[in-house]
Amino acid sequence: MPISSFHPPTRILLGPGPSDVSPRILEAMSRPTIGHLDPFFVAMMDEMKSLLQYTFQTQNDLTFSVSAPGSAGMETCFVNLLEPGDKAIVCQNGVFGGRMKENVERCGATPIMIQxxxxxxxxPNKLEETLKIHPDTKVVAFVHAETSTGAQSDVKTLVEIAHRYGCLTIVDTVTSLGGSPVKVDEWKIDAIYSGSQKCLSCTPGLSPVSFSPRAVEKIKTRKTKAQSWFLDLGLVSSYWGGIGKRAYHHTAPINALYGLHEALVILQEEGIEQSWARHDRNHQILKVGLEAMGLSFIVDQPYRLPQLNAIKIPEGIEDATVRTQLLQQYGIEIGAGLGDMAGKIWRVGLMGHSANLRNVLIFLGALEKILSDLGAKIEVGAATKAASLKAAA
Amino acid sequence: MPISSFHPPTRILLGPGPSDVSPRILEAMSRPTIGHLDPFFVAMMDEMKSLLQYTFQTQNDLTFSVSAPGSAGMETCFVNLLEPGDKAIVCQNGVFGGRMKENVERCGATPIMIQxxxxxxxxPNKLEETLKIHPDTKVVAFVHAETSTGAQSDVKTLVEIAHRYGCLTIVDTVTSLGGSPVKVDEWKIDAIYSGSQKCLSCTPGLSPVSFSPRAVEKIKTRKTKAQSWFLDLGLVSSYWGGIGKRAYHHTAPINALYGLHEALVILQEEGIEQSWARHDRNHQILKVGLEAMGLSFIVDQPYRLPQLNAIKIPEGIEDATVRTQLLQQYGIEIGAGLGDMAGKIWRVGLMGHSANLRNVLIFLGALEKILSDLGAKIEVGAATKAASLKAAA
Structure with a gap:
């Protein structure tokens, strides 16, 4: 039986990423492929750097997109800033801190975990205490916006503490970039990575990164080679024109980069502050609706991310039943809990192109119908009404 | 000054890759993004595995596409099959053998180079001699089709020798897969990688790979963890369903995979033998035309790859002048020489969707005009005439 062309179903992506991709971006990705050394493509890469500098709010020269998903962006930071025998502190408050630990270990470095x-x-107090005990720590790493829980941490304070002890910082902004404030220069972050498929609303597969001059200095003065050839910034950055003369390293994912370029042009047109505000506004409307249904968040209000809403599953309601009905009957994807949170929470993303009033109301309407059908004590219509009133306010 | 959308120029890609991408593939990539755990997407991944098994001519269960370019496919093979302290033989006859050496070293293993x-x-004789001196070698690695020179090596014989000494084999087929015979099972290759952007004619950014049961056994019984988290096959393969139960590892590059799926559907429709024959036929026509211009190949006939033609630059003709005129006046991209070959050769690719008679004739016509204008003793029209006669034969 020959296999035929793949036609995906139509979805509304309200999970932890990917988010819905604007038709403008999809169309950009379908433009004719040109060579990765074509002068037109190289000019596009220069524009991409400017657009990413704007998005990261930085002047860092070494700002580009790793040719692979966020996990590879994470690995790029670790393998270039750590050397065998180094100590690295990882502050863990969810799944992705655990992945950071794996990265530290595979670099031949020693992870000091703060839970x-x-x-x-x-x-931040635990970080300071730990640095007092381990003043020879080289790198402090943490996640700004934990995709597994929807909690955000205070980057500026954590970086300040790390710097007081002479450490470089690695910050995961996979879920925050574009959706809530990320200010690389103001917060003095040394190495940062993100993903294309969350609040930038591009297709998955690319990882924007940026490195401070201090991080670049460390990379230039390493005693050992980075353990990955593909992710070695000494080499990759020559292609992106960051360190030294532009030279071939690997073949860039041309059309994926067309897509990211368009996503960043869209972000620039909207304005990054306006994008942050839009994410917050839609979160507030969703919140009112969810609370009208009697649902609650697992993250306390001050630390709640607007773009990733982790909601407690009501007692007596089975996780998978609800997600399956949302997907099959409404074409709506939301996320399950990861690790310890599996079966206990849903993760509702309002990211990038998905963060709009239409999606909030469709989702609330579908969820109250499903929960009510499953026997939950819910007045159908109350959530959408409350949300509509909030939106009109 | 705000940056606006990027509109690439129209090119004919006759370099060492990327090749021209079929509009069918570009259109497939622009279909709506769905989640990487969506049941429809998971079904598509299963189809992708079958299509790749056909393309690689293998029954290997662990056959999938690495979510990054060919260099990451190479690294996937090395970091999973080598452990620190291992010896690996690398047979080098071009640029990419040198990259293999870098990979071996960064794994903490010892490269034994054969030049x-x-x-x-x-x-093959040098390989056998070297294995006699180093019988404790764990891995033998070489490039099937050297993209830097257009020479192909005898994979079957080399693998046979390596196996006689108990070694696993890593084979680079970035430039050959889809364009000339690659037979993983018949040739008993243990680990193989390729790229999406050459004879598969997809956009760049993905690396199809396949691992024999013997290679999988080695991966399962490693004493140390692979040094890359992102490329660790013990983890990646759970997502692709190769080893154990399907589980989330990283977010797959959804739309890029739509593209590769469509590229492989096209290949299956044509038939892989028919694709090999088409590449060979167009190479023969190009060859007649080039020889009518007095140009010659750097690779001896029996080892010449049909899809990558490395041509000596005639005396007195300046490399960059010709390539720039081809690009600016005709929109044709061809490749420069790499490393020692820089300035001495041109690399003309006839890969995938680019491998057709129209392109051969356009290229020959443009080249003879440019060379003649630059003062080369060439009868304009002779090359296209010879090629047309050959095509009609």
């Missing part, structure tokens, strides 16, 4: 409860932000 | 001249195939 905070899932759903809580990283505690 | 053949650029443009020559790998010498």
């Amino acid at each position: 905070d409860s899932w759903g809580k932000p990283v505690d | 053949d001249s650029w443009g020559k195939p790998v010498d």
Whole structure:
């Protein structure tokens, strides 16, 4: 039986990413492929750098997009800033801190773990205490916006503490970039990575990164080679024109980069502050609706991310039943809990192109119908009404 | 000054890759993004595995596409099959053998290099001699189709020798897959990688790979963790359903995979033998035309790849002048020489969707005009005439 062309179903992506991709971006990706050394493509890469500098709010020269998903962006930061035998502190408050630990270990470095409860932000006091015990730490790493819980941490304070002890900082902004404030220069972040498929609303597969001059200095003065050839910034950055003369390293994912370029042009047109405000506004409307249904968040209000809403599953309601009905009957995707949170929470993303009033109301309407059908004590219509009133306010 | 949308120029891609991408593939990539755990997407991944098994001519269960370009496919093979302290033989006859050496070293393993001249195939006798001296070698690696020179090596014989000494084999087929015979099971290759953007004619950014049961056994019984989290096959393969139960690892590049799926559907429709024959036929026509211009190949006939033609630059003709005129006046991209070959050769690719008679004739016509204008003793029209006669034969 020959296999035929793949035609995806129509979805509304309200999970932890990917988010819905604007037709403008999809169309940009379908433009004719040109060579990765074509002068027109190289000019596009220069524009991409400017657009990413705007998005990251930085002047860092070494700002580009890793040719692979966010996990590879994470690995790029670790393999270039750590050397065997180094100590690195990882502040963990969810799944992705655990992935950071794996990265540290595979670099031949020693991870010092600081644990905070899932759903809580990283505690700056614990970081300071740990640095007092381990003053020879080289790198402090943490997640700004934990995709597994929807909690955000105070980057500026954490970086300030790390710097006081002479450490470089690695910050995961996969879920925050474009959706809530990320200010690389103001917060003095040394190495940062993100993903294309969350609040930038591009297709998955690329990881924007940026490195401070201090991080670049470390990379230039390493005693050992980075353990990955593909992710070695000494080499990759020559292609992106960051360190030295432009030279071939690997073949860039041309059409994916057309897509990211368009996503960033859209963000620039809207204005990054306006994008942050839009994410917050839609979150507030969703919140009112969810609370009208009697649902609650696992993250305390001050640390709640607008773009990723982790909601407690009501007692007596089975996780998978609800998600399956949302997907099959309404074409709506939301996320399950990861790790310890599996079966206990839903993760509702309002990211990038998905963060709009229409989606909030469709989702609330579908959820109240499904929960009510499953026997939950819910007045159908109350959530959408409350949300509509909030939206009109 | 705000940056606006990027509109690439129209090119005919006759370099070492990317090749021209079929409008069918570009259109497939622009279909709506769905989630990487969506049941429809998971079904598409299963189809992708079958299509890749057909393309690689293998029954290997662990056959999938690495979510990053060919260089990451190469790294996937090395970091999973080598452990620190292992010995690996790398047979080098061009640029990409050098990249393999870098990979071996960064794994903490020891590379034993066998050198053949650029443009020559790998010498099986040298491999056998070296294995006699180093019988404790764990891995033998070489490039099937050297993209830097257009020379192909005898994979079957090289693998046979390596296996006699108990070694696993890593084979680079970035430039050959889809364009000339690659037979993983018949040739008993243990680990193979390729790229999406050459004879598969998809956009760049993905690396199809396949691993024999013997390679999988090695991966399962490693004493140390693979040094890359992103490329660790023990983890990646759970997502692709190769080892154990399907589980989330990283977010797959959804739309890029739509594109590769469509590229492989097109290949299946044509038939892989028919694709090989088409590449060979167009190469023969190009060859007649080039020879009518007095140009010659750097690779001896039996080892010449049909899809990558490395041509000596005639005396007195300046490399960059010709390539720039081809690009600016005709929109045709061809490749420059790499490393020692820079300034001495042109690399003309006839890969995938680019491998057709129209392109051969356009290229020959443009080249003879440019060379003649630059003062080369060439009868304009002779090359296209010879090629047309050959095509009609």
